[in-house]
Amino acid sequence: xxxxxxxxxxxxxxxxxxxxxxxxxxxxxxxxxxxxxYAFEQQLEGLTHAVLVGATIAAGKVTAIDxxxxxxxPGVLAVLTPDTIxxxxxxxxxxxxxxxxxxxxxxxxxxxxxxxxxxAVVAETFEQAVAAAALVKVWYDETPAVVDLSDGKAGxxxxxxxxxxxxxxxxxxxxxxPVRICAAYNTPREFQAAMEPHGLIxxxxxxxxTIWEPSQWLDGVARTYAEWFGxxxxxxxxxxxxxxxxxGSKALALAHSAVAAAAAKMxxxxxKLVLNRPQNFTSYGGRAATRQTVAIGADRDGKIQSxxxxxxxxxAIDGMWVEPLGSVTSIMYATPNFSSKQxxxxxxTVVPGAKRAPGENPSAFGIECAIDELAxxxxxxxxxxxxxxxxxxxxxxxxxxxxxxxxxxxxxxxEAFGWAKHSPEPxxxxxxxxxxxxxxxxxxxxxxxxxxxxxxxxR
Amino acid sequence: MRDFSxxxxxxxxxxxxxxxxxxxxxxxxxxTLIDLAKCGVAEPAxxxxxxxxxxxxxxxxxADRAVIGALAKMSHVADNTEVKSLFPAVSEALWQAASAQLxxxxxxxxxxxxxxxxxxxxxxxxxxxxxxxxPASGCSAIGGVTRGxxxxxxxxxxxxxxxxxxxVALVAFDAEVDLGERKLKVEDFFLAPGATAEREHDxxxxxxxxxxxxxxxxxxRRSTYVKVRDRQSYEFAAASAAVGLxxxxxxxxIRDIRVALGGVATxxxxxxxxxxxxxGKALDEDTVRKASALAVEGAVDHGANHYKxxxxxxxIARAILKLGETA
Ligand SMILES: Cc1cc2nc3c(=O)[nH]c(=O)nc-3n(C[C@H](O)[C@H](O)[C@H](O)COP(=O)(O)OP(=O)(O)OC[C@H]3O[C@@H](n4cnc5c(N)ncnc54)[C@H](O)[C@@H]3O)c2cc1C
Ligand code: SF4
Numbered sequence: 001x002x003x004x005x006x007x008x009x010x011x012x013x014x015x016x017x018x019x020x021x022x023x024x025x026x027x028x029x030x031x032x033x034x035x036x037x038y039a040f041e042q043q044l045e046g047l048t049h050a051v052l053v054g055a056t057i058a059a060g061k062v063t064a065i066d067x068x069x070x071x072x073x074p075g076v077l078a079v080l081t082p083d084t085i086x087x088x089x090x091x092x093x094x095x096x097x098x099x100x101x102x103x104x105x106x107x108x109x110x111x112x113x114x115x116x117x118x119x120a121v122v123a124e125t126f127e128q129a130v131a132a133a134a135l136v137k138v139w140y141d142e143t144p145a146v147v148d149l150s151d152g153k154a155g156x157x158x159x160x161x162x163x164x165x166x167x168x169x170x171x172x173x174x175x176x177x178p179v180r181i182c183a184a185y186n187t188p189r190e191f192q193a194a195m196e197p198h199g200l201i202x203x204x205x206x207x208x209x210t211i212w213e214p215s216q217w218l219d220g221v222a223r224t225y226a227e228w229f230g231x232x233x234x235x236x237x238x239x240x241x242x243x244x245x246x247x248g249s250k251a252l253a254l255a256h257s258a259v260a261a262a263a264a265k266m267x268x269x270x271x272k273l274v275l276n277r278p279q280n281f282t283s284y285g286g287r288a289a290t291r292q293t294v295a296i297g298a299d300r301d302g303k304i305q306s307x308x309x310x311x312x313x314x315x316a317i318d319g320m321w322v323e324p325l326g327s328v329t330s331i332m333y334a335t336p337n338f339s340s341k342q343x344x345x346x347x348x349t350v351v352p353g354a355k356r357a358p359g360e361n362p363s364a365f366g367i368e369c370a371i372d373e374l375a376x377x378x379x380x381x382x383x384x385x386x387x388x389x390x391x392x393x394x395x396x397x398x399x400x401x402x403x404x405x406x407x408x409x410x411x412x413x414x415e416a417f418g419w420a421k422h423s424p425e426p427x428x429x430x431x432x433x434x435x436x437x438x439x440x441x442x443x444x445x446x447x448x449x450x451x452x453x454x455x456x457x458x459r
Numbered sequence: 460m461r462d463f464s465x466x467x468x469x470x471x472x473x474x475x476x477x478x479x480x481x482x483x484x485x486x487x488x489x490x491t492l493i494d495l496a497k498c499g500v501a502e503p504a505x506x507x508x509x510x511x512x513x514x515x516x517x518x519x520x521x522a523d524r525a526v527i528g529a530l531a532k533m534s535h536v537a538d539n540t541e542v543k544s545l546f547p548a549v550s551e552a553l554w555q556a557a558s559a560q561l562x563x564x565x566x567x568x569x570x571x572x573x574x575x576x577x578x579x580x581x582x583x584x585x586x587x588x589x590x591x592x593x594p595a596s597g598c599s600a601i602g603g604v605t606r607g608x609x610x611x612x613x614x615x616x617x618x619x620x621x622x623x624x625x626x627v628a629l630v631a632f633d634a635e636v637d638l639g640e641r642k643l644k645v646e647d648f649f650l651a652p653g654a655t656a657e658r659e660h661d662x663x664x665x666x667x668x669x670x671x672x673x674x675x676x677x678x679x680r681r682s683t684y685v686k687v688r689d690r691q692s693y694e695f696a697a698a699s700a701a702v703g704l705x706x707x708x709x710x711x712x713i714r715d716i717r718v719a720l721g722g723v724a725t726x727x728x729x730x731x732x733x734x735x736x737x738x739g740k741a742l743d744e745d746t747v748r749k750a751s752a753l754a755v756e757g758a759v760d761h762g763a764n765h766y767k768x769x770x771x772x773x774x775i776a777r778a779i780l781k782l783g784e785t786a
Contacts, residue, residue, distance in 0.1 A: 056585050073460075074460060128460060131461065134584065433780070433781065
């Protein structure tokens with residue numbers, strides 16, 4: 001495989017250039033000129049093509065699948081259903097926790113979201129597989145679905161105790177504060193939508209599996225394949241020459257990956273399976289939709305006395321995803337009293353996943369909007385209120401920061417932006433016919449993460 | 460598998476003859492047809508490639524009229540110096556349509572023939588009911604997700620929005636489409652759904668769009684296309700307006716004005732009520748806003764597209780006021 005070295009880390013002068021300079025990506029020219037050969041663009045002898053059939057209901061049971069027409073269509077090698085696909089073993093999760101179930105079927109009998117894979121067709125050509133997949137007839141026993149967070153049936157959800165963070169007495173301090181604001185902030189489901197779709201080629205040679213698949217986590221993904229098929233980790237070779245965009249979504253082996261690898265094993269031929277564009281929105285999760293309320297109590301001079309934060313994110317009916325909504329809320333501003341709690345609500349969707357700064361992104365959106373509300377309520381400049389409440393130390397741990405230069409960053413930003421010309425009144429600023437607004441924003445990516453390995457060498 | 464035959468037409472006669480065959484469809488840039496074939500909406504028996512026919516891509520512009528060949532690329536027309544100076548709204552409508560890659564492929568004839576972006580129309584597998592696709596099958600949009608659907612010119616059969624930009628500018632300036640044997644006003648070439656949602660264009664089997672002709676006018680010379688959309692580029696209009704303005708020599712009384720709406724109606728939508736209310740009046744913001752409100756009289760929403768009724772008059776007013784500021 002291709003291993004990309006960070007050429008620019010070689011000398012100090014190059015490193016200086018790297019900061020603030022325009023750096024062309026190592027793989028940029030190959031990608032831009034079309035020379036780059038992506039994982040599933042390999043030409044293999046005897047390659048077959050798999051196409052998935054997705055559920056057309058959001059909740060219920062598959063009661064019957066009629067595969068006869070598809071099976072007799074030209075070029076078709078196999079039609080896989082939950083009944084005919086080989087049984088896989090359960091695989092451990094992202095963190096390495098052992099599986100809850102000992103077996104795994106990547107095609108669903110019980111449908112928990114629209115688009116969930118219920119069958120697959122393998123044929124000699126892609127066109128034949130597409131045509132035959134359209135001939136697979138699926139019958140369902142449909143049950144009511146919870147469409148999204150705003151669905152009346154969604155309820156309050158499940159409290160995630162591990163997300164609770166509290167110090168002082170936030171409720172009492174909020175109630176006693178002379179100035180109070182409380183506002184709700186919602187963010188919709190966000191999708192990774194990479195240009196290179198998800199997909200793979202799987203090839204078995206005896207009990208050795210080669211997978212050509214874009215991957216943001218080679219070892220973890222290879223481990224999953226090894227566990228599904230009960231082969232040693234060393235028997236799985238994962239080839240990921242390029243990532244045509246991943247944004248967190250290409251770090252797991254997914255249900256469609258299992259279908260392709262199982263089909264390759266069953267047919268003893270290499271199988272290529274690439275998700276079409278609509279399937280890229282239903283085969284793996286984007287950032288969960290979220291809902292937050294942020295209540296801030298403050299003195300009249302703008303000093304925050306209390307922050308009460310409540311968050312909810314959607315997750316799947318049978319998959320858990322917690323989008324940590326309090327991650328930035330708890331660290332941005334000095335407050336003697338703080339409370340953050342979070343629930344998750346199950347809805348009929350594919351399980352959400354990691355997307356670019358999971359948690360920090362919606363979390364910052366909530367607290368940073370709320371602090372502006374407070375500034376407006378008090379008639380204090382939004383930049384000023386951030387400085388009034390500047391966290392000189394970690395507000396929770398009460399420990400000094402190793403480095404924090406937010407004050408300097410705000411000063412430099414205000415200068416570059418021309419913040420002094422800003423007017424806080426709604427509808428008071430225009431650019432031509434367009435109403436415009438402006439606000440300072442800050443965020444942080446907590447550096448308290450355990451060290452995460454970044455570079456892998458190919459075998 | 461859906462097999463079809465492919466035929467490359469060498470000249471216009473061959474194209475016309477082949478186009479008269481049952482199940483025949485013309486292929487120009489392919490940016491609409493291939494998409495529709497992929498999602499199972501277009502199932503041509505014969506695809507007639509007209510992109511090699513010579514002489515159909517000319518762009519001929521004088522102060523009197525612009526004559527644009529059906530095979531002219533969107534990007535070429537948008538970038539044509541005379542089009543830019545004599546018909547700015549046409550150029551601007553094209554610049555704000557689709558993406559650079561698509562504009563380099565797509566033709567003007569194909570642009571007029573593009574189909575609605577109603578998501579139900581494009582998903583036959585999940586939504587069999589669609590009167591536009593399958594007459595008398597019903598309408599999946601009514602009672603469904605309607606944020607992008609039309610509020611003007613709708614019927615009980617169909618509420619699909621006409622998505623294009625260019626044709627909005629064309630109807631504002633009384634353009635005509637030349638079908639060889641017949642010439643039609645572009646405004647009449649497009650059909651509102653009524654009870655026959657499947658018929659979108661007044662075009663008959665065997666007819667091929669040859670050229671589009673736009674009469675020159677003072678209003679066309681002082682014109683603009685304002686497109687408001689969910690994101691700044693590569694997106695269809697939430698509401699758009701093509702507007703042309705001619706003022707009396709006093710520099711403030713409106714002599715001629717043309718207004719057409721996109722993104723809110725079932726066809727490119729000329730709004731003469733707004734034009735009539737403004738002709739002879741002095742150009743000031745209050746008058747313009749009052750007149751613009753007439754554009755949505757009789758509008759019907761289906762819930763989520765309600766915002767279009769508020770938005771459309773504002774887009775018209777924005778376009779007119781913007782033109783008023785230019786000398
Ligand atoms: C992602 C995307 C975004 C887009 N965004 C916009 C947008 O913002 N604004 C906008 O206006 N448009 C937009 N479009 C539509 C685009 O402008 C049209 O697809 C394009 O103009 C069609 O031209 P074509 O030459 O590719 O047509 P084709 O796909 O070749 O043909 C389209 C249809 O027209 C017929 N046809 C073609 N030429 C003739 C002719 N001479 N006579 C009779 N019939 C003919 C064909 O039979 C076919 O039915 C978008 C398209 C895509 C795919
Ligand atoms: S609005 Fe028109 S195009 Fe859309 S589903 Fe209804 S009939 Fe079909």
